[in-house]
Amino acid sequence: MGYPTKLLGDGEVIEFEMHPHWRGLILPVIWLVLTVFIGVWLYVSLGSWSWSDGGIAETIGRPLIIVAGLVILVFWVILPFLYWISTQYVFTNRRIITRAGVISKKGRDMPLAKVNNVSFEVGVLGRILNYGRLEVTSASDENLTIDDVPNVEVIQRDVYRLHEQDDERRRRRSVEEGGDPVPPGDGT
Secondary structure, three states: OOOOHHHOOOOOOEEEEEOOOHHHHHHHHHHHHHHHHHHHHHHHHHHHOHHHOOOHHHHHHHHHHHHHHHHHHHHHHHHHHHHHHHOEEEEEOOEEEEEEOOOOOEEEEEEHHHEEEEEEEOOHHHHHHOEEEEEEEEOOOOEEEEEEEEOHHHHHHHHHHHHHHHHHHHHHHHHHOOOOOOOOOOOO
16 A cells, blocks of 8 residues: 555655554554454353353353454454554655554655754664664754654665755756755755
């Protein structure tokens, strides 16, 4: 499920796009395995318990096991997976775009021309699994923080590269239009 190209501006090209790091799926997978294993075990063994001789435990218990299992699957497996798959980090030749949400969406765009600084933070688990937090500071003093970025050090370097290319493109365009060249790093 890629970012729709119809939402890009004229001459704008997607350089790379990604979802959050796969570690966000570890707990949903654990919940899935535990729910299926425990649910099947309870469902099958319910009739063999000594206190369930009257059949009431089977009549009420089995539907309750199914409902509880479905609730767990929906809230702790399906919704986190849908949120993960619908969260996108898109880097174009002109801006950084974040989009997240299943039913309601939230998004943020930051023009590369406004980027002042790009930094990253990687914890111990992030070093092991190769992910981290990307912090982009803009000229308007609004930060864009992107969590769970795979290969965050490479992404930081690539964002700097995209910023420099966008800066060069804007300076070239300014000269071609007969104006004064835009000074490097000027966000206009």
